[in-house]
Structures are given as structure tokens and as C-alpha cells.
Amino acid sequence: MDVRRADHILDNLEQMIVTGSFAHGERLDEIRLSEQFGVSRTPIREALQKLVASGLVEQRPRRGVFVIEPGPVELVEMFEAMAELEASCGYLAAKRITEANLQALQDVNELCKRAVAAPDADKYYAHNEKFHHLIYEAAQSSYLRDLALRLQKRLKPYRRLQLHLRGRLEQSMAEHEAILRALADGDSKRTADELRGHVAVQGEKFHHLLSHLKSKR
Amino acid sequence: MDVRRADHILDNLEQMIVTGSFAHGERLDEIRLSEQFGVSRTPIREALQKLVASGLVEQRPRRGVFVIEPGPVELVEMFEAMAELEASCGYLAAKRITEANLQALQDVNELCKRAVAAPDADKYYAHNEKFHHLIYEAAQSSYLRDLALRLQKRLKPYRRLQLHLRGRLEQSMAEHEAILRALADGDSKRTADELRGHVAVQGEKFHHLLSHLKSKR
DNA sequence: GGCGCTGCGCTTGTATACAAAAATGTTGAC
């Protein structure tokens, strides 16, 4: 089953952090966590190290590890980087995509379209994610793909927030269509631009959402 | 001094791996390393975990960690990703670069030019690195900058190889000039293209070098 | 009253002991 307890703990902690079980800047107490998970400090520390490496927490020597709640600036930067990574994947994908890949993308996009028509935001979210994963794959560069996957995962909780904005689903679909056309044409620059815009708009929407929430208080 | 032994060990191991102290696929023996460094297995394991996270080694559960010697395919993919990251940084930098940043770039480029004239490959290498770092900074996106820095560090040992190819220094300088012109013009797309080409050519040269070495055997 | 010093407790970092799984060597049957 769980051959290594540390791996299990890592997944749990990751989940807890992204779902906000810890306050901003809170110290992750090794002893408390070890009691909570029913293991010794060793596997806890192992998991914490990996969290540090993944960038979810910050380690201050001899002080402990603290959860990093990225501020607005960091988040905008991350969305920006995501836009660039997607643009890069699209740039390469346009040159290398196979008929089969393109067909798969169109199929997934069809599913997206139906989710919009429903409308079923959750379903759309899932298919949309698949759509982007297919583009990462089509770029045929595992290093770039892994970068994109990692950052996408990191941004997941924030991307979800802005999905329920009115009209966003329809707009997103239109962008998908444009991306598909560019890919089908094998136009790498246009694909890159369309993808960059598609992701950047998410960052902007998110930014608006943030300022909105702020002004409300 | 060395408040945490594990950090020191990590740096050493990193160095040893990139300089080829270990054979391809060799298992990093925890006990041997702990004797070698004069510490217990605990800090060794901690360092190994970080190496796993950084992608220099691979961990197979209950088997140990093994050094990953990236094959030709992986290396080409990494150079490709580097080209894309640099292009992205350039794209953003062209929109955001300040006069001061631009001047700093031009100054460093002047140093590069002198190193070429000398010719001093080592000095050129150092200044060239600074040149690219300045571009990462000018992009004003710390996330993207960190990605670029990490991959650049990873590719360091391979990039060095192809620096002594005849005529490469002069060609590289010409590319730098083109990049600077595009940046000065604030032309983000041209900057991206120039940078992509500049880095991609390194990857290609490296590829040629590889096949050359292979055919020689 | 404010400030710095000192000692105690708490937490991290490291060493060692133990458990469990994989690698390896040995023996015996065919």
C-alpha cells in the first residue's frame, strides 16, 4: 500500500496548504504534525523539505518552515509566467503537432463547448485543463511540459476563482477556437500569441477579482 | 560558519555530480557518503532529497537515488526550453526595460566585446552570463527569472563545451548586438526571436558536438 | 522606566538505533 509514509504525508500537506488549512505565514510545527499523522518527525521533515523545493513553503534555517501565501504581485507574476510557458508550448506545438493530436484537441474542445452550453462550470474546468495538457504534450518537450504542469498545478486554486465570472466561459471558448485555428494552420507565432492572451486574460480577471475583494472590505 | 551541514553537503554533491565525479546511473551510497563527509546519514539524506527535487538525481523507492546523466534527447529539450524561457524574458523585458537597465546591458556587452578581442573565452563566458542575467532581471518577473536561472545553472556544464568552437564568439557577439537593438527599440517580438535564436544556436552547436564525439568513437 | 544581559525552555538539526524490504549468496533438486 503506502510503501513510503513520507509520500502520503507530502500529498496531504500539499492539499492542506492549497486548501488553506494553514494561516498565512504560519509555522508548520514538526512535532504537532508528527502527532497529527501518527509518525515520527523524520518522515515529516522529509515531506517538508519537498514542500520547500516545490515552493509552497519557505524554510528559515533553525527557525522552521513557514507557509508562503503569495501576494498579489507574486500571483500576477506567476500568471504571467504561465502565459509565457503556454505560449512557448504553443509555439513548438504548432510546428510539431500531428493530425491525431489535433483531432484529440478538437474532441476535447467539443466537450468544452457542451459544458458551456449546459452550463457546467466544473465539467468545463476539467475539459479545459485537458485541452491545455494536450498542448503541453504536443510541444514534444518534456522539460517544458513539466514546467507548465508544475505551474499550472500551483495556480489551480486561484484559477478556479475566476471561472464563475459572467461571460468568461463563452469568451474562453472563443479563444480556444482561435488557438485551434492557429495550430491547424501550423502558425507558431499566432498560436503563441493566442495562448499568451488566453492565459493572460485569466491573470487579469484574477487581478480584477482581487482588487474587487479588497475594495469591498 | 556552516550552520547547517546539510547545505554544505548539498553544494558539494551538486558540484561533484555536474563535474562528473559519479558514473552515469551510479547509486549514491548513503553510508559511503556519510563516511566521506564525516557526518551521519541524516544530513546526507536531506541533501539527496534536495538533489532529487532539483532534478539532478532520480529516486527509486526502497532502491536509492541514482545520478541522471541526461541523454542527447533530454539535453536538446532542455536547450530548447532555455531558448523559450530566454525568449519570454526578452519579450517582457522589451516592454519594461529602463534606461539604466539598458545602459547596464550595453556596458556588459562592451566587456564581452573586449573579451572576444583578447580573446579570452573564460572572461567572455562570465560577461555573457551577466548579460543574460540582466535580461532576466529586466523582465521584472521573479518567477520567470528564477526558472531561467535554474535551467541556466543546470545547462552550465554543457554550454561551456561549445564555447571554444571556432568563430562562435564572434557570432555570439553579433547576436548580442541584434538583441540590444531590439530591446532599445522596445520591440518585444523581435527581442524574443533574437534571443530564441541566440540560445537555440547553442543547443544546435551542442548537438553537433555530440554527434561529432559519437562518430569519433 | 527603559535597556541589556542571562538562563531556561522550546524547536530545529544531527546522530544512532531499529524495522523492513531488496539484493545477494548458498544450497539443493532436477
Add this chain to the structure above:
DNA sequence: GTCAACATTTTTGTATACAAGCGCAGCGCC
């Protein structure tokens, strides 16, 4: 001679014990 099953050894993963630095309260000094 080969192969498979078992025992031994080796190595990873986890628990516990110990060391060492940081924070903070209490105390004295200015």
C-alpha cells in the same frame, strides 16, 4: 550445469535520542 527456494547481508525508511541555536521571560543595571 541450471534454476529455484531459502537464508544472509546490505540498504533504505522510520523512530528515538542527543546537541545546539533561537526566543523569551526574568532580572539587574543605568
